[in-house]
Amino acid sequence: MCCILSKAVAKAASGAPRQRLPPAPGLPLLSMAGYLSESDFVMVEEGFSTRDLLEELTLGASQATTGKVAAFFVADLGAVVRKHFCFLKYLPRVQPFYAVRCNSSLGVLKVLAELGLGFSCANKAEMELVQHIGVPASKIICANPCKQVAQIKHAARHGVRLLSFDNEVELAKVVKSHPSAKMVLCIATQDSHSLNHLSLRFGASLKSCRHLLENAKKSHVEVVGVSFHIGSGCPDPQAYAQSIADARLVFQMGAELGHTMNILDLGGGFPGLEGAKVRFEEMASVINSALDLYFPEGCGVDILAELGRYYVTSAFTVAVSIVAKKEVLDQPSREEQTGSAPKSIVYHLDEGVYGVFNSVLFDNTCPTPALQKKPSADQPLYCSSLWGPAGEGCDCVAEGLWLPQLQVGDWLVFDNMGAYTVHTESLLGGTQACRVTYAMSRLAWEALRGQLLPAEEDPDAEGVCKPLSCGWEITDTLCVGPVFTPASIM
Numbered sequence: 001m002c003c004i005l006s007k008a009v010a011k012a013a014s015g016a017p018r019q020r021l022p023p024a025p026g027l028p029l030l031s032m033a034g035y036l037s038e039s040d041f042v043m044v045e046e047g048f049s050t051r052d053l054l055e056e057l058t059l060g061a062s063q064a065t066t067g068k069v070a071a072f073f074v075a076d077l078g079a080v081v082r083k084h085f086c087f088l089k090y091l092p093r094v095q096p097f098y099a100v101r102c103n104s105s106l107g108v109l110k111v112l113a114e115l116g117l118g119f120s121c122a123n124k125a126e127m128e129l130v131q132h133i134g135v136p137a138s139k140i141i142c143a144n145p146c147k148q149v150a151q152i153k154h155a156a157r158h159g160v161r162l163l164s165f166d167n168e169v170e171l172a173k174v175v176k177s178h179p180s181a182k183m184v185l186c187i188a189t190q191d192s193h194s195l196n197h198l199s200l201r202f203g204a205s206l207k208s209c210r211h212l213l214e215n216a217k218k219s220h221v222e223v224v225g226v227s228f229h230i231g232s233g234c235p236d237p238q239a240y241a242q243s244i245a246d247a248r249l250v251f252q253m254g255a256e257l258g259h260t261m262n263i264l265d266l267g268g269g270f271p272g273l274e275g276a277k278v279r280f281e282e283m284a285s286v287i288n289s290a291l292d293l294y295f296p297e298g299c300g301v302d303i304l305a306e307l308g309r310y311y312v313t314s315a316f317t318v319a320v321s322i323v324a325k326k327e328v329l330d331q332p333s334r335e336e337q338t339g340s341a342p343k344s345i346v347y348h349l350d351e352g353v354y355g356v357f358n359s360v361l362f363d364n365t366c367p368t369p370a371l372q373k374k375p376s377a378d379q380p381l382y383c384s385s386l387w388g389p390a391g392e393g394c395d396c397v398a399e400g401l402w403l404p405q406l407q408v409g410d411w412l413v414f415d416n417m418g419a420y421t422v423h424t425e426s427l428l429g430g431t432q433a434c435r436v437t438y439a440m441s442r443l444a445w446e447a448l449r450g451q452l453l454p455a456e457e458d459p460d461a462e463g464v465c466k467p468l469s470c471g472w473e474i475t476d477t478l479c480v481g482p483v484f485t486p487a488s489i490m
């Protein structure tokens, strides 16, 4: 499709069942699990970037003479791979699960499955989606503590055994519909400083945990662990330390009541933006210290996390076209009355806060576009606002932006758009999802393939290798078992 890129556009949205890759001659493909293949993405060759691809795609869309011009995403799967290596480097004791609700696009699910992640699903549709691409039930946790009975039954029928709960009613439903489930008790956290207060809805208070554990014991339900979620956008990494300490207390209660607990699930809340207020490395350092204190190595507890935005935020860029514009003359101030009246410009886009820009409503963000053509120094800038298609006062994407004069048909490009913006059509009840074009640099693809080499095939390997940095060079020494399952759900 693109002359700068070696392969045709991915068929990633096709949803075709997983196929095993034939091993290519001379390449160590034995350990590739086969979730992702080269036909799923556009290969970006050295010297080019996903930005070049985006420019080609916007050019193509502008020149198309038929059909509606619709917003579309470009997803850099290499960025997801890089995030994973970084995660392994900074949190080597933690097994990452991916929170499917954050971005259920197939390219993301496939690359993460290829990297060996487990999946955290909130409902039946998400479980079906990850099982459809071939993820085994043993790598799925149904991490919604308040599920419909039909979802619990679906988990039982399809072998998903790890379920979370935070109340007695949920326990009673599980006793009836999935008696062999292994339950993870979700505890509330101190998340009042987070942007997203999940503990308002989810999580048992420490006071109620003993009662819930007793109840589970009486009902012969196994409780195998504790989970929490500090909320997204938490400015204080100590929230993890506090919750890990709380979890230790619940483990003690569980042991006293005869539960064999061996899973600690740290939830999500890790930042997805590079320039986040609290950096991932800082959070990791607080977590590692708390784990060493409360769950030291060798204590027999598997540590998991359910990451959403961390993996996908920076990997996705969305291109949105201007569909209409209006110039508004501002009221001139006394001093300006002699000159020409200043104006502001209102632009209408084909996506708004009820679509891909929902972070404006939920995360309080102010999306700022990157312009495809850099304005020259002498080009005047106008105070501009961007509005979605809903035609009502709430659908304001951004206000007070200083932009050059733009035209209908111009494309605005927004970076860091991967979290809570994209879903597969199957999860949208038939609604049209925005098109996603997946891309990956050859370097990232080679790194992805290399990291799945079994340790014994790496002549330089000495037992289990630890990653050295977040750069691609780590892939020479990074030996990660392609599959993991918490021992307690085997």
Ligand SMILES: Cc1ncc(COP(=O)(O)O)c(C=O)c1O
Pocket (backbone or CB within 6 Å): 099, 101, 102, 120, 143, 144, 198, 229, 231, 232, 233, 267, 268, 269, 270, 306, 307, 308, 309, 310, 419
């Ligand atoms: C239970 C649970 N786990 C993980 C996540 C992912 O959170 P984040 O995107 O902040 O990593 C969520 C998000 O709502 C969640 O509800």
